[in-house]
Every structure is written in C-alpha cells, then in structure tokens.
Amino acid sequence: MTHETPPPASVAVDLPGWTHSYSGKVRDLYVPDAPSSAAAAKLSALDRVLVVASDRVSAFDHVLEPGIPGKGELLTTLSLWWFDRLADVPNHLVADHVMSKDAGTEHTVGLIPAAVAGRAMLCKRLAMFPIECVVRGYLTGSGWKEYQVSQTVCGIPLPAGLTNGDRLPEPLYTPAWKAPLGEHDENISFERTVELVGADVAAALRDASLSIFRAASAIAESAGVILADTKFEFGTDPETGVITLGDEVLTSDSSRYWDAAAWQNGTTPEARMASFDKQIVRDWLAANWDQTGTPPLLPTHIVKQTAARYRELLERLTE
Template sequence: MTPTSDLPGWRHVYSGKVRDLYVPADTPDGVSAERMLVVASDRVSAFDHVLSPGIPDKGELLTTLSLWWFDLLEGGDGGPAVPNHLAPDSALSDDDEPVRLVPAEVAGRAMLVRRLDMLPIECVVRGYLTGSGWAEYQAAGTVCGIPLPAGLENGDRLPEPIFTPAFKAELGEHDENISFERTVELVGEHAAHALRDASLAIYERAARRAAQHGLILADTKFEFGTDDQGVLRLADEVLTSDSSRYWDAEAWARGGTPDERMASFDKQIVRDWLAAHWDRTGQPPELPDEIVVRTADRYRELLSRLTR
C-alpha cells in the first residue's frame, strides 16, 4: 500500500512525515468527518526530512506503544484519566453484530480516532539537558529562553522539568521554538495554561513509569486537540521512540562519555549518523542497512522493556 492509496471504506486525505490520515469513503468533500483513521507508516524522519529507507515494522511498534500509553494514562496505572482521541474500533451492524472498522490491510498500525480541533502547539517537556537544548545552553545558558543554572553538562538532569513549546510548522518546514507568552498569544491564556499543566503532569507520570523499568524519559512532546464539547484530549502519538528520548538508567548512572551515558532507545541512532554524514543541504543520504537494523532493534527493545 502506498501512502496515498485508499483503503476499503476509507479515503486518504493527508500524509505527514510518518502518519497517513483517512476519512470514511462516503464523507462529502468539505465536510469534517466525525471519525478518522490514523495509520503509522515505517517512514522515519530527522532534521525535518523524511529519510530512506524506512525502519521495518516501525509503524506497528509505534502504534502498539502509543496504545499502551493511552490505556495506562486513562487510569491503567491508578492515576487520573487523561482524555485522548481514541474512538471504539467497532460498530454494530443491522443484526447487532460488531463490525471492525480498521481494515485488515493496516491492522496493528492504525488507530481509529475522533475528530478534534488540533491546537498548533508542540508541547515539549524536557527533564534532561540534551539535543538542541544542550547547544543553546552552551551558547547562552538557557533552553528555549529559560535560564538554567551554570555548570550543567550534556545529559544532566534539570532541576525540574521545563515546558518548552514549539509552533507546529507545515510539512517540510522547521517547527519554531516559542515562549510561553507567545503560546498565550496563539491559543489564549486558558488553553496555554491547560497545555502546560497537562504536559508536565503526563511527563512526570510517564517518567516514573519508565524509571520502574530501568529507563529515563529524557524529553518528549505531546499534541492536543479539543472535541466538540471543548474537552482537551491527548492526540496523535504519545511517548513513543519517535516523539521522545529514552535512555538506559544504569548506563546514565555510570557516567562516561555522552554516548555511553545516554544509551538511547529512540531514533537518536539515525540523528547521530545523519549529523556525521550530511551537512543539511540538499537531499539527505540513504541510511545504511546497519543503522536501519540497529534502530529497529532499539525500538523493539523499548517496547519490550516498558510493557513487560
């Protein structure tokens, strides 16, 4: 199935870097569908480019992990329920028999979701200093404009998690880090505070869960939308290898070089190889087989460790 092909009962309407969006085939043009199908592909992106080849089984691994986290955050860990975008994957036919709505062609890599008005904010939470935050800290002592104590090193735990939102860019463009004040301007004060509070609370909850399995959740990003009742709902993917940095807690505690300290269970392997072999001009090179295999293995290991 190509990213733009239709599925039985569904019509393709949009493709992002990794996910493809479908609406029921009988949805009239210009009408918002109440239910949609989100299909995770095996595509992998880095530095705002979709790379080739993809990571085998990545779509299924991401979907499985997202569904696991959605279930846990709905109260599966005993905590308060976080509303999300999932809709029941069945309907009753005329003879009251349930009918599966997710086509067999994408079973395991698709989520049936309700329509939301998505907020244009990437809700990034950072608990550790790394990535673009480390680069900014070296230059200015800040991360996304937030002052941090002097003397921190790459991979250090921050005094407390920080909310560093970004404005979501169009496909192929770079997301723009923004201040909380700019977030207020974009979505209003009430929504901005709700996004920040929800993001920090979910991060803390997920970080505790990861720690129980010998993992550090260094940072992550969330997306939210509101339903027709105005309820804020967690959407898209959640706490996956694509949207988060996970490190091995034992390796981090041992210290050593940044590579030894921040043994990752995400696509950092791809980022590191690309940064070493591409100057970010023109089209990125193809990923070698060894990088593809290593990345797939780390994605599988993360799912196994978290859900065992």
C-alpha cells in the same frame, strides 16, 4: 493459489471504506468514504479518522530512505500502551477501536482494515491546537547546544555547571509552533502560546503536559528507562469541548528514551544516553550529510540497529 504481496508500510495505501486525506512525515490520515446510506451517514457524522503509522523515518525535517521495517506497528503498539496507562487523561481513541454498528444493519464503516491492522488507530477528529507541547527532563539535543552559549534552554535560565545529559532541576515546558509540512517548527515562549490560544488554554496545555510527563517518567523509571524529553499534541473534542490528548504519545519518534543504568554509570555523554529512539539515525545523518540537497540513503546496519532499539524499548516498558 496465488497470494498478493502486501503493500509497503512506508506508503499510503487504498483502504476499503476510507479515503486518504493527508500524509505527514510519518503518518497517513484517512476519513470515512462519503456516506451512501442512512446508516453510513449516521456513522460519518461521528467524524472519525483513521491514523496509520508508516515505517517512514524522519530527521532534520526530511523523510529518509529506506524506512525502518516494523516501525509503524511498534509505534502504534507503544502509543496504545501509553494511552492505557494514562486512562485519566482524555484522549482521541475511539473506545475499543471499533466504530459501533448501526442497529439492524451489517454496516461496519470504521473497522480497521486488515491491510493496516496493528499500525492504525481509530480516533475522534479533534480541533488541534497549533502547538507542540514539549517537556524536557534532561539537558540534551538543541537544549544542550543553547545552554553552552547562553546558559538557557528556549530562553529559560538554568543553573551554571550543567553538562550534556544532566537531569534538570525541574522538567521544563518549552512549547513550539507547529510549522506546515516541510518547514521547521519554531520554539516559542509561553507568552506566545497565550497569544495563539488564550491564557486559559495555554495554562491547561502546560499543566497537562507537565503532569503527563511526570507520570510517564515514573512508569519508565520503574522499567529501568529514562524519559529524557517528549512532545504532546492536544486538540478540542468537538463533541464535548474538552481538551484532549491526540496524535501519538510517548513513542520513540516523539521522545528521547535512555537506558537508566548506562546513564548512571556512563563517563561520557554518549555512554550516558544509550538511547532507545532514532538518535542512531540523527547521529549517522549528522556525520554523513551537510543538510543540503537530498539526504543520503540510510545504510543497512543503521536501519537494523534503529529497529532493534525501538523493539527493545517496547519490550522493556511492557514486559
């Protein structure tokens, strides 16, 4: 008996019942095949989308090689875990991840195909807002760089005397404009988000983001983990008109997570941060690439270390 080798989790694959629609840096999107029967048409009208997390890893707006083995499944598992913890926040998941069968038929378009089981989410299609809703609880990354120059983060004034890795007096909402694939996202002011989506929606996105961040931070801290910053994406549910949390949520790709004990006891910014995300990749790339031309291949030890940190975060949060 021969066994087919499963397709690499780093590339989009052919999935029965689904048509590949789009690939971002990390995720591949699929829509149901064109309906061939009345039952299929009824299901297709529900406007579902299959969101598949790949093993690709990106940094500095580039997709890197090789991918991180198992990353897609780890990210999906963590997203689903967080969606469960945020049950009072409307999200884009289809209940039980199963599209209902049409009465009297065996039609099951929408069930997650075996080839991507474990790293796919069955979701409602949303009318997404062109805004990344970034919340920062700690001073680090690009915020730290800006603070050293102007004592601000995304133009928001902060007290003097803060150091890299310090907890901010209050979480900051620092939205960004979602640039097309291959371009840099752009930090924008709250006033600019009002121009883009209107005052009511802009305020709702800000308030929801800060509320979710505070709730998630408390959950993470109970597991000895600091949620330093994260980004959320929202859209409108076309069936209900409700602003709905979409995309991934609170994963190692969309967030910075630090070990709380290391942060409290550390004497240097590096020791304080002890990250559970792709900071290992960012640091190695920053030290070995001038961000011109094609990025270098990630060495095996960086790939293994990153996979281990992703896995450890999932274990610590969910145990």
